[in-house]
Amino acid sequence: MFALLAASPAQAHVKWFAPYIVGASPAPIDQTLTNLWFWAAIGLVLVFFIATRAIERGTVGESILIGMDRVSDPLWNRLDDFIRVVIGAFFVAVFAVGGVYLTPDLQTPAEWVSWLQLLIAFGVFSRKTMPLSAAGIILLWALALRDYDFFHLLDYLALGVAVAAYLVLAASRNEEWRKHRFQVLRWGVAIALMWSSLEKFAYPDWFYPLVEEKPFLTFGMPRDVFIPMAGVAEFTMGFGLLWTPLVRRLSAIALFVIFNAAVYPFGRIDLVGHALIMAIIVAIAADHTRELHFVPKLKQSLQSVPAGLAIALVLFVGSYWGLHSAFYGPEGAPQEVAERATHSYNLESQHGPMASGAIADRPAPEVRVRRDAKSDAKDQPEGPAAAAYEATMATMHGPMMKGMRHPDPDVAFMLGMIPHHQGAIDMARVQLQFGADAETRSFAEHVIAEQEAEIRQMEDWLVRRGIRHARFESQREPD
Structure with a gap:
């Protein structure tokens, strides 16, 4: 009742938070390997994992697991029902x-897709139709991969394949196959988390606007300290889901707390977007099984923890940077540019006159926008830096013009200057990403610091006059 009375407009916590070039080369890996905070976070996690593993090997560890079993018994006894209900509810929600x-954040103008989602939801409650629902999920992922950039959806793909595989295995009459149904879910979430965490090292600038817009998320830590440590936390907790029973259950509990903490500041759509991951994390925390199906001998020794984590890092980092180079080439692919930089975007302007009803009225997540291949060559940005600069201007223009239309000239000035300043900040970040001249880089850092301070002053001025301004908010142009 209280939640209903206190309901507020929902926003989507989506994958990208800043202007970006789809094919832009990731930051050099040595930038991460020479980061003190990266290694500090790795050290803290290793202490946690090794201590947990040492306790797990003794009677205390077994007692803890038995206690966790007792608490989670009601859920464990109905775990298949729980998973299927959540999958069904998720597809009803996206419908x-x-x-x-x-x-x-994967938009489509195709109306039939929503009806397929409803059929998938109905199909998960019968063994006979669960494989059909699994096929529907694979079809939707194939369509999403067709319409969106493949490389940056590999984490989503891991989760989708895992959910589909669970439905197939859960419907099977072969108990040897069926016993692995929860394991495939665990692997799907673990791979998704470890892969997506690498974006915080490869593209830290994508996350800058988020921590600036919601600074409380960093717990008071500087931005450049928080982002690499958050990346380590996400990667290592995903890795922990594949380890021994106590490590994976504690990792799942930690992840559940983290994901739930994001629901309140980002709204209901965030809950919808993360519902499957959160449900699988709950299932992992409630899993009573003690068997180790993958390299069990490696996982049993304390020394295997740092070795296993090192292997996982090398495998995923090598795959991420290597596949990016394979997809886009060593210099990236500047022809594919994302021109929106917010938690929401102008649905009609990006996809034509498809927005209606609730879609038109709610904040929608951003999508990546591919540049028309038929565009005149002279209109194409020459190189990744030029494309990034162009993206900052495309982001700035709409909100700035919208703000300057306010009838009060003082308010119009503030509403226009905030996105103008943000455009300067975004340009300075592009310079820091691509530029090499020390004097110019110093000036860019000065611009960021000064303009951010002035934006805060202008936002405070607006707040004192009862005017709310959401930076990075997309503005719909009048017809």
Whole structure:
């Protein structure tokens, strides 16, 4: 009752938070390997994992596991029902949202997709139709991969394949196959988390606007300390889901707390987008099994923890940077540019006159926008830096013009200057990403510091006059 009375407009916590070039080369890996905070976070996690593993090997560890079993018994006894209910509820939710594939930030104008989602939801409650629902999920992921950039959806793909595999295995009459149904879910979430965590090292600038807009998320830590440590936390907790029973259950509990903490500041759509991951994390925390199916001997010794983590880092980092180079080439692919930089975007302007009803009225997640291949060559940005600069201007223009239309000239000045300053900040970040001249880099850092301070002053001025201004908010142009 209280939640209903206190309901507020929802926003989507989506994958990208800043202007970006789809094919832009990731930051050099040595930038991460020479980061003190990266190694500090790795050290803290290793202490946690090794201590947990040492306790797990003794009677205290077994007592802790038995206690966790008792607490989670009601859920464990109905775990298949729980998973299927959540999968069904998720697809009903995305059906209700409408215009999306399998997460709120993968938009589609195809109306039939929503009806397929409803059929998938109905199909998960019968063994006979669960494989059909699994096929529907794979079809939707194939369509999403067709419409969106493949490389940056590999984490989503791991989760989608895992959910589909669970439905197939859960429906099987072969108990040897069926016993692995929860294991495939665990692997799917673990791979998704470890892969997506690498974006915080490869593209830290994508996350800058988020921590600036919601600074409380960093717990008071500087931005450049928080982002690499958050990346380590996400990667290592995903790794922990594949380890021994106590390590994986404690990792799942930690992840559940982290994901739940994001629901309040980001709204209901965030809950919808992360519902499957959160449900699988709960299932992992409730899993009573003690068997180790993958390299069990490696996982049993304390020395294997740092060795296993090192292997996982090398495998995923090598795959991420290597596949990016394979997809886009060593210099990246500047022809594919994302021109929106917010938690929401102008649905009609990006996809034509498809926005109606709830879709038109709610904040929608951003999508990546591919540049028309038929565009005149002279209009194409020459190199990744030029494309990034162009993206900052495309982001700035709409909100700035919208703000300057305010009838009060003082308010119009503030509303216009905030996105103008943000455009300067975004340009300075592009310079820091691509530029090499020490004097110019110093000036860019000065611009960021000064303009951010002035933006805060202008936002405070607006707040004192009862005017709310959401930076990075997309503005719909009048017809």
